Amino acid sequence: MAGRTARRRVVRVTVPAADADGDVTAAARADLLAAEEPLGIRVDGTALTMTMRTPGDDTELAAGFLVGEAIVRGRDDITGMKVCDGTTCGHLNHAEGEIGNIVDISLAPGVAVTTGARRNFMTTSACGVCGKTSIDDICVLPRTPLASDGTVFTPAVLTSLPDRLREAQRVFSSTGGLHAAGLFTAAGELLAIREDVGRHNAVDKIAGWALVHDKLPLTGCALLVSGRASFELVQKAVLAGIPVLAAVSAPSSLAAELADEAGLTLIGFLRGQSMNVYTHGHRVGL
Numbered sequence: 001m002a003g004r005t006a007r008r009r010v011v012r013v014t015v016p017a018a019d020a021d022g023d024v025t026a027a028a029r030a031d032l033l034a035a036e037e038p039l040g041i042r043v044d045g046t047a048l049t050m051t052m053r054t055p056g057d058d059t060e061l062a063a064g065f066l067v068g069e070a071i072v073r074g075r076d077d078i079t080g081m082k083v084c085d086g087t088t089c090g091h092l093n094h095a096e097g098e099i100g101n102i103v104d105i106s107l108a109p110g111v112a113v114t115t116g117a118r119r120n121f122m123t124t125s126a127c128g129v130c131g132k133t134s135i136d137d138i139c140v141l142p143r144t145p146l147a148s149d150g151t152v153f154t155p156a157v158l159t160s161l162p163d164r165l166r167e168a169q170r171v172f173s174s175t176g177g178l179h180a181a182g183l184f185t186a187a188g189e190l191l192a193i194r195e196d197v198g199r200h201n202a203v204d205k206i207a208g209w210a211l212v213h214d215k216l217p218l219t220g221c222a223l224l225v226s227g228r229a230s231f232e233l234v235q236k237a238v239l240a241g242i243p244v245l246a247a248v249s250a251p252s253s254l255a256a257e258l259a260d261e262a263g264l265t266l267i268g269f270l271r272g273q274s275m276n277v278y279t280h281g282h283r284v285g286l
Contacts, residue, residue, distance in 0.1 A: 003055040004195075006033045034178045036197045040102040041065055043113050054178060054196045058083060060208030061196075062103035067207040067216070068200075068236040071113055075214045080106040146263035149243040151220040152285055153265075157188040159273050161224045162248055168193045169226075180226045181206050183218065183242075191221065199227050200236065207240045217241020224248075229268055231255045238262045244283055246270045251278055 010031040016022040040050045041062045053061060059081045066072045084102040107113075165182040168190060178195040181202035185191060194205035203225065210216050222244035223237050229247035231254040237245040238258070245259070246267040256278045259266035265283040269276045277284050 004035050006035050007031070008033055034197055038101070042102060042104040043071075044106055045104060046113075048113060051198070051201065053198060053201045057194060057205045057208070058103050060194070060205045060212060061201055062105055062208065063211045064204030064206065064208030064236075064240075066105065067211055068204055068232075068239055069113075070239055072107070072111060072211070073239075074216050075211055077108050077111045078105055078211070079108050146238065146241070146243050149219050149241075149263075150283075151186050151243055152283055153186050153222055153244055155275070155284060157184075157186065158222070158246060158267065158270060158275060158284065160188055161222070161246065162270055164188065164190055165193065165224050165226065169195055178202075182224045183210075184222045184224065186220060186222070199225055199230070200232055202226075203233055203236045207236060210240060219243070222246060224270070228252070229255050229266060231258060234258045234262070234264060234266065238264055246275070 008031055009028060012027050012029050014025045016024070035054055036052055037055050038050055039053050039055075039058055039061065041048045043066070049065070051061075051065070063072070063078060063081065066078075072078055082104050084104060161182070161184055164184075165180055168182065169178070169180050178197060179199045179202050180193060180195045181199070182193045183191045183206050192206055192209050194202045194209065196202040196205065203223065206223065207216075210218055218241045221242050223240075223242045224246045225233060226248055228249040229245060229251035231252055233247075234245060234251075234255045235258065242264075244265040244267065248270050249268065251259075251266055251268045256266055258264075260279040263280060265280040266278040267275050267284070268278060277286060
């Protein structure tokens with residue numbers, strides 16, 4: 001977990017219960033925090049955006065970001081990736097876990113960044129669509145409709161996924177400060193998990209993992225996110241070809257509208273033994 005956490009001295013304050021005797025106590029201790037640092041994403045040497053993220057899996061994050069922007073659709077659209085530490089750049093052969101300040105991606109001939117995709121200011125770890133100028137810039141549907149994916153995920157499998165995701169969250173277990181995205185098969189097998197201070201970054205890392213391993217589109221898979229399901233997460237799932245997006249919290253109204261239009265099964269409040277199915281319930285056997 002090197003580079004993904006930071007140690008800091010804190011003062012632990014404990015207040016006794018109202019009906020108990022004793023004084024307020026304060027004790028110094030070491031605490032482990034989730035790391036948050038900026039990452040610049042460049043395309044063919046030109047700055048595209050900068051995002052705040054948890055270091056690690058940086059090439060996956062950058063590649064997945066391009067998938068979510070509808071700039072690339074598969075591994076053949078990218079001819080090279082390199083990580084820069086601010087002074088030097090090293091070419092990568094899709095190495096995992098590389099950490100740097102900038103990722104530069106080279107696109108294949110004929111693949112280009114559209115004007116609407118370029119963002120001229122930093123993206124925070126909470127923002128997935130910052131810098132967009134209109135709803136038309138962020139609403140992109142895939143070339144292959146999700147409606148053709150008839151994979152069914154049983155309710156029993158779906159309700160088991162949050163526990164499986166939490167068990168696999170290594171950095172969260174140490175810091176309590178990260179979001180997670182997990183990719184599962186219809187049988188409940190965990191294919192990949194990524195953690196980050198930003199929900200959208202965690203999803204981008206999943207999409208980037210799939211692109212690097214030539215698995216796009218992610219037909220027959222379900223994506224589980226640890227927070228709410230916002231519009232941008234639906235957009236990213238749709239462009240990655242994922243037929244089911246589930247969240248432990250609520251979706252937004254625009255997320256549900258886009259999911260309905262795109263043919264995505266959207267599930268919210270996936271907790272314990274229950275869930276709310278907002279769109280395309282046929283994949284849950286409904």
